[in-house]
Amino acid sequence: MKYYDKLIFELSKEGRKGYSLPKNQFPQSPELPLQLRRASALPLPEVSEPDVVRHYNNLSQMNFGVDTGFYPLGSCTMKYNPKINEEMAALPGFNALHPLQDAPAAEKVLAHMNDLLSAITGMHKFTFAPCAGAHGELTGLMIMRSYHIGRGDLGRTKVIVPDSAHGTNPASAAVCGLEVVQVKSLENGRIDIEALKPLLDSSVAGIMMTNPNTLGLFETEIKTIAKLVHEAGGLLYYDGANMNPLMGVVRPGNMGFDIMHLNLHKTFSTPHGGGGPGSGPVGVAKHLEHCLDGLKVSGFHGNFGVILRAYAYILSIGRENLRKVGQYSVLSANYIKESLKDLYKLPIEGVCKHEFVFDGLLNDGAHDDVPGATTLDVAKRLLDYGFHAPTIYFPLLFHQAIMIEPTETESKETLDAFIAVMRQIAAEAAQNPELLHAAPHNAPISRPDETAAARNPILKWQDTLPA
Amino acid sequence: MSKILEGLKYSESHEWVKVEGNVALVGVSDYAQKEMGDITYVDLPEEGDDVIAGEEFGALESVKAASDLISPVSGVVVAVNAALEDTPEAVNEDAYAAWIIKVEMSNPADLDALMDAAAYKAYIKE
Numbered sequence: 117m118k119y120y121d122k123l124i125f126e127l128s129k130e131g132r133k134g135y136s137l138p139k140n141q142f143p144q145s146p147e148l149p150l151q152l153r154r155a156s157a158l159p160l161p162e163v164s165e166p167d168v169v170r171h172y173n174n175l176s177q178m179n180f181g182v183d184t185g186f187y188p189l190g191s192c193t194m195k196y197n198p199k200i201n202e203e204m205a206a207l208p209g210f211n212a213l214h215p216l217q218d219a220p221a222a223e224k225v226l227a228h229m230n231d232l233l234s235a236i237t238g239m240h241k242f243t244f245a246p247c248a249g250a251h252g253e254l255t256g257l258m259i260m261r262s263y264h265i266g267r268g269d270l271g272r273t274k275v276i277v278p279d280s281a282h283g284t285n286p287a288s289a290a291v292c293g294l295e296v297v298q299v300k301s302l303e304n305g306r307i308d309i310e311a312l313k314p315l316l317d318s319s320v321a322g323i324m325m326t327n328p329n330t331l332g333l334f335e336t337e338i339k340t341i342a343k344l345v346h347e348a349g350g351l352l353y354y355d356g357a358n359m360n361p362l363m364g365v366v367r368p369g370n371m372g373f374d375i376m377h378l379n380l381h382k383t384f385s386t387p388h389g390g391g392g393p394g395s396g397p398v399g400v401a402k403h404l405e406h407c408l409d410g411l412k413v414s415g416f417h418g419n420f421g422v423i424l425r426a427y428a429y430i431l432s433i434g435r436e437n438l439r440k441v442g443q444y445s446v447l448s449a450n451y452i453k454e455s456l457k458d459l460y461k462l463p464i465e466g467v468c469k470h471e472f473v474f475d476g477l478l479n480d481g482a483h484d485d486v487p488g489a490t491t492l493d494v495a496k497r498l499l500d501y502g503f504h505a506p507t508i509y510f511p512l513l514f515h516q517a518i519m520i521e522p523t524e525t526e527s528k529e530t531l532d533a534f535i536a537v538m539r540q541i542a543a544e545a546a547q548n549p550e551l552l553h554a555a556p557h558n559a560p561i562s563r564p565d566e567t568a569a570a571r572n573p574i575l576k577w578q579d580t581l582p583a
Numbered sequence: 584m585s586k587i588l589e590g591l592k593y594s595e596s597h598e599w600v601k602v603e604g605n606v607a608l609v610g611v612s613d614y615a616q617k618e619m620g621d622i623t624y625v626d627l628p629e630e631g632d633d634v635i636a637g638e639e640f641g642a643l644e645s646v647k648a649a650s651d652l653i654s655p656v657s658g659v660v661v662a663v664n665a666a667l668e669d670t671p672e673a674v675n676e677d678a679y680a681a682w683i684i685k686v687e688m689s690n691p692a693d694l695d696a697l698m699d700a701a702a703y704k705a706y707i708k709e
Binding site: 492509512515566567570571 | 618621623624644646647648650671672
């Protein structure tokens with residue numbers, strides 16, 4: 117791979133152009149008044165067409181994506197995105213739609229998608245307006261709040277969130293004006309029901325959970341939890357980020373959840389990463405349908421192109437195979453976990469769902485007399501071997517967390533190659549930890565100084581870097 | 584091995600307290616700064632703010648994580664170490680010199696719930 121890190125501005129040559137416009141046949145408009153004109157010309161790059169094409173092609177080759185290689189980023193479900201999704205989304209009848217035109221075909225897609233997602237989740241009705249998972253959470257919590265207020269119950273201001281929750285859960289609750297109350301996990305990684313009970317009073321609006329939870333563990337007592345929360349007058353919110361292993365097997369609606377969001381971009385294979393685009397449709401149980409009807413999240417139907425790709429995915433996989441998605445994602449995760457647990461600390465034994473968490477290497481470098489390396493070192497070293505790093509230092513329950521989610525779309529050969537590399541890295545940590553401390557060695561840039569970057573961030577392009 | 588100073592009190596969430604009369608100096612332990620890694624930002628309260636034992640009064644951010652600061656005592660903040668805004672690395676360099684807030688205690692009995700150096704050493708199991 118050729119190393120390339122230029123900015124397009126660095127290619128600029130005065131007077132160079134990548135276009136030629138036809139001669140203007142119309143009378144010139146009068147000059148703009150002085151106060152509306154810029155004092156100096158915009159510093160735009162002046163480049164030729166080949167300059168532009170090569171520049172962006174070279175930059176794109178510095179990128180890593182699921183089309184490049186294995187991407188086991190925990191809690192993000194970086195599954196392969198089938199290209200038929202792109203073909204469907206590129207159909208001119210869809211991709212040339214204007215948001216304000218009548219679009220019966222698009223409405224039909226949304227209506228059918230509503231039926232499919234309801235069948236998959238056990239919810240009654242979905243809104244497609246939310247454009248991402250956290251957007252869905254906020255929407256769902258607003259539904260929860262409006263449900264209580266609509267009943268004249270104004271005292272429900274608290275949301276219970278397990279300590280293993282996604283960071284967005286407490287953040288969404290806070291943005292919604294609700295108070296966050298944390299409930300602890302047991303040693304086995306599941307919610308402590310005895311710690312939950314005393315929290316359940318008339319001030320509780322609901323509980324936010326993901327199941328399987330962030331440790332990849334199924335909350336086996338979910339029916340008891342649902343009963344307790346409902347008896348206290350609260351609602352259950354399901355964070356759909358971890359829906360993948362359950363597809364076609366278990367439905368949040370049957371577990372007792374009242375509101376949920378799905379991350380179409382995770383579970384239903386639409387391209388994501390680098391901040392989007394996402395789609396976080398929110399589904400509600402029948403008794404909350406009236407709260408959805410009054411809801412105005414935005415004037416349109418969310419990221420329709422993403423919904424369309426997810427729709428194509430569901431239809432092309434089909435009912436029978438959708439079930440296998442969940443089962444194979446669980447099998448892949450357990451295969452990796454069992455193949456590495458003699459070298460990496462597995463804090464909670466047992467069968468996981470689609471992902472699991474190691475608490476770093478056994479040789480974790482915490483003892484001066486035993487060579488070893490940290491989770492950060494392992495993640496950086498993986499880049500040298502051509503794999504994307506897993507999620508690290510999350511969840512916060514374990515100080516050296518490595519969260520691995522392989523997804524169902526990887527072959528056994530890919531999983532074996534990853535396992536072999538993880539074992540190789542563990543051996544390197546024991547024999548030559550310096551190699552890991554300085555990794556990556558083969559990536560376009562070596563290890564950046566994250567501390568300096570965080571303490572003195574340079575957030576916009578500058579002609580010259582400050583000394 | 585993390586440094587633990589004799590004569591200080593320690594909380595389960597790894598804050599230390601140094602008592603000077605009715606004022607408590609609060610910081611985070613050497614163990615805490617090591618676990619956090621390089622601190623990049625200290626979110627401080629303001630002078631005059633009330634703090635409550637067991638509740639958060641600010642936050643530390645590092646390259647690894649953000650972590651709430653939990654007040655070991657109740658009272659009023661009478662001083663904040665504003666220098667930490669520009670030099671958060673001071674917490675890494677000497678966690679016991681880098682006090683974060685000074686609290687005029689409203690209930691000195693809060694101190695009884697904290698650990699002494701020996702108990703804290705046993706608590707972090709290093």
